[in-house]
Amino acid sequence: MINIRSRLTYQFMALVTAILLLFSVGVYFFSKLYLEKRFFKRLQDRAITTTTLLFDLQATDSTVLKLVNISDKELLIDESISVYDRNTKTIIFSSNNGKMFSYQQLLPLMKSDQITTFTEIGDYKVLGIHLKKGNADNWVIVSAIDKNGTEALDDLRRILLIMILAGILLLGLSGWFFAGRALAPMSGIIKQVNGIFPEYVAKRVEHPNRSDEIGLLVATFNQLLDRIEDALVMQKMFIANVSHELKNPLTKIYSQIDIALMQKRSPEVYEQSLNSLKEDTTTLIQLTNTLLNLANTIVSSESVQKTPIRIDELLWETKGQLQKWHEDYQVQINFLDFPEDEEALILQGNEASLKVVLINLMDNACKFSDDNTVIINFLANESGIKIAFMNKGSIIPASDLPFIFHPFYRSNATAQATKGHGVGLAIVSQVTRLHKGEVAVVSDENGTVFTLWFPKVTE
Template sequence: MQIRTRLTVQFSLLVSGILLVTFVAIYFFSYINLREDFYDRLVSKANSSARLLGGVVVSPDIIRALEGSNTDRIYNQIILIYDDKNRLMYTNSSTSSKSIHVSRYWLNEVRKAGEIRYTDGQSKVVALSTKLPYTQAVVLLGAQDVVGQVNLINLSKLLIGLFIGVTIIVAFAGWIFAKRALRPISRVMNEIEGILPQKLDTRLEVPNQQDEIGRLTTTFNKLLDRIETAFQMQKIFVANVSHELKNPLTKIRSQLEVSAMKERSTSEYRSTIHSVLEDIQELAQLSNTLLELAKVSEDQGDLLTEVVRIDELLWDTRTTLSQSSTQCFIQFQLDELPDDDTWLEISGNSTLLKTAFLNLMDNACKFSEDHSVNVSLRTSENKVTVQFSDKGKGIPEPDRTLVFQPFYRSENTANVKGYGIGLSLVDRIVKLHNGTTTILPNHPQGTIFILEFLRL
């Protein structure tokens, strides 16, 4: 069901429900009012008949004549007056078809209560005890409220007609109202359908930022900003990957083509083979790094199931790097270790964290003039901080926000072999572990990388 139809139905049901409750209440209170008014008229009529009979000597025929001339018409009325001996003193009923069921017990109950109102068949009856000369009489007056019933029938027809008519009008008005209310959303949908991958710089017009449609449009614009950024990063990533893969492949092809131009000695072939193998190793290293970067880009929150002790992982990383690079000097500052060993533990993945630490240590060794890196560790109850310091040329301030992008390399690193992927990999691993990475200058020269992990 479309939103417009749903809104129309809900609006119609709401208004129709309110109307139904209102009309039922009108009918109910009208019924109560007509019934009580009719009973009051019966009481007045009964009292008048009793006073007329008891005040003067009047024959029953004269009373009937007076009742017939009364402008207050009460249809099919039956009057019964009993004395204190429960003997019938007066009745206007001339046929057996018109009667009120009366018993000695019931007459005594009327004398006790003083007045009783009830229904006998289709007639409404009032029974009251009144004082007449020489006796305590009981007057019973019953009649059919024909006028009240006709009024109730006419009222019910009027209310039903109004209910149907108003419901139809409300449904039509709700349909028009829903169309006008959803018109801004339709406009936004049409504008979104016109945005193609080639036009990601297009943004939706925000007529009013204060209402819900304006906030929705603003949210769409922010989403388009993120999508455009992602597309641009993807293009840059593909271009950089193509460039990085092209260099070793071009070198391999050139060397093989030169070797195939003429006969060469065994030593020359051996040299060419060694050079090609180095290029292939470089290509394999680049491929492995790209695979690691792609893996960390995925949602790997389910892999953070280990309890990792940071100090032990740092020592393990140092051992690994020392075995692969004998020229790297790694110094640890672990003077501020806590008494509680659990402060050194975080939830994470030891393999990924070791990759991040290994990249930072290796970079520091490559860019430091003395091939050294200083690693310090500080902990608290809620946070673990690891700091890597080198003595290289440092990272210029404008480049500190860009070095975490894949394949980005600062001008200071032009003479150092690399692909510009390591820091991007580090940043993604740290974020995956609910951590942050900060770059600070290391005076008088060098760079400080600060990794902060929250202990959840």
């Protein structure tokens, strides 16, 4: 696979080579036009000189040739000058009788309405000038080989080819060098990244220029490292908390079994020990179930099967189930603005997961309330569904609010008051996020309010 440095070099070479070729073709083309124009001008001068001497001054043929040759310091190669009379269809003057092809091949191209005609016949460049004066109707035909122009174009073509090849070589070397310099910071970044291990996850990648593309890439990578570090810290906390939660009941179970086996005891003592073991086992089962619920929520939203759910009906169903478990709990539901359109009450979601969210928030509100009462305010409209759970009880300190949705985190204000594992709110946060919703909490002297918000998502 071609690396970035080679790819940049090849692309740079291809681009500049195309520009060089375009420039060289342009130089060659316009040089060719210039040389042809200059040679055409010399042929035209010879034709005009010949015409002036032959018709205006009435010079003889030999005198014309001598004067024409004297007038041009640089003689044309294989030059031929002829005057063709269209009336008599004969050559009335020729400087080279052996070269009679010029007029014979040029005459078919001549038109009466054109003053000059220029063409190429083999290696010869031929110019015809139409002269009409009175009854006289003549064509002056001048032909010659532009050897100097041809040699100049050949030299120019060789020079351009050599310069292009030299330019490509220079482009390859310079492109490789500058691509290496441009990508040099990447080598340093790779070394820094290879030096980051889980035990040194706090280390970050350094780059001097934070405003260029590599700097933006480094900033994005550092943000990724921040999230990875947070995840690792959460993982360590999770493992430590799970170990702690499992250790206490297992230790109690082992101790009680060990004490019971030390000596024979009465049936009443054994029954008391079994009841205690049952209570500790129930605690383990509850902890295992909450961990399973938490694990089931840490999945992508695509893996959760969703169906249309009427939230108001699910709310009443959850209330009935909670009060069946806890008869002393009081759940008051207020519909602040019940919509006329029942579609506003429907949410695309997973019924079992949403039921866990509602039952956790209801249970927590009643459990930490002074009178085991929760007031639920329900609001649904075209923009979304809002459910607020309010209770009167201990105030959650502001320093604890950012962490209460973390697994196994328990506020000091509530940890000693009731039993729990600190997993319920973590499940609430995960499930709400999977349903594209938000959960917020406010706690002050007026009470504690947990608010769920599910916006209407257009599929």
